[in-house]
Structure formats: structure tokens, C-alpha cells
Amino acid sequence: MSMPDAPIGLVKEVRYSLPMLLEELKAERAVGAFASEKLDQTEIGKLFKAKAPRRAKPKK
């Protein structure tokens, strides 16, 4: 198998910045197949438990 001629380590073009990649990931999570994936209760529970529990503000 032949290798491309470009020297290793030479970056010819930067197509994406990290913020752009994160935006694309966010969009994919919102509308793509990933977004419509059904989650079972165990997975949902893990997501919410991973987030630090927040205590309600006491009422006066």
C-alpha cells in the first residue's frame, strides 16, 4: 500500500476548530439518530445521578 507524498507532521489545512467540532456534536446530539435513541430507566438514572444532587432552597 502506497503512502501519500505529504511529509508526516505537515498540516496542510485545519478544517475545524474545537468549538466548531463541539457545536457539530451538540447538533448531532439534538437531531441525529443519537438523539432519538431510547434510553432505559437505568441509563436515565445514571445520567441524573452523575449530576451532583441539588438541594432545594428551604422555604421561609
Place this chain on the structure above:
Amino acid sequence: MNFKGSILIVDDEPHIRKFVALIVRTLGITAVTEAADGEDAIARFAADHPDVVLLDVNMPRIDGLETLRRIKEVDPDAVVIMLTSLANRASVDRALDLGAANYIRKDTPKEEIIRSLAETIDAAFGPGDNQT
């Protein structure tokens, strides 16, 4: 659990509200009010300041996620638990981002719904706290 606070149940289906009210009463909670849609829920929340909101997602006019966002605008510390048949990742992620306290599927066995509600309320208010 020794929670003596109030709960607002929001669902557009009357029989679901009745079922959820029965579940809530098994936890010893008697201060239960109901709303049939998001607009009604936001108005009742602003007027009554219930300690906990149990919120459906699929509802006419304003859906549950938008209702959650608006309730959090009124009170960022509001304890809102989503109780819904919609369990796709986008919906769960959105609820998490908006600050829901938990997200429970309606097709979860009743005993597990009760356990999840009790755990979430205990995490928010403490196992021995008495809300009024």
C-alpha cells in the same frame, strides 16, 4: 421519608393524573394539586409555589420541557421531576440541561416509580425535613 410538602402533578391525561396522585399518596404526601397543561402548570406554580412538580413532557400548547424552562425562570431551585413516556436521549439531555431533578419513564414498574420519587425528594429536601 418524612416529606410533608406539596406536589403539583402536571399531565394532560386525567387518568394519568389520578394514577400519579395515588402513587404520591402512598408516600404519605397529601398536599396534591393538578394541572392539565403547561400553561396551567406555570400559573399554578407561580401562585402556589409547590415544593415538587411532577411534569409530563408530551402535552398540548406548551410541552413539558418548555414548561420546565419557564418554571426554572420563576424559581431556579424548583424541584421538577419529569414523568413521561417519551424517553429519547434528546429529551432526557434537555431535561438534564434545564435542571430537572429526575426523569422517570411512565412504563417503569409502579414500585420503582415510588422508589425513584422518594429518592429524588429525599435528595432535594433531606429524609427528615418537613416542608409546609
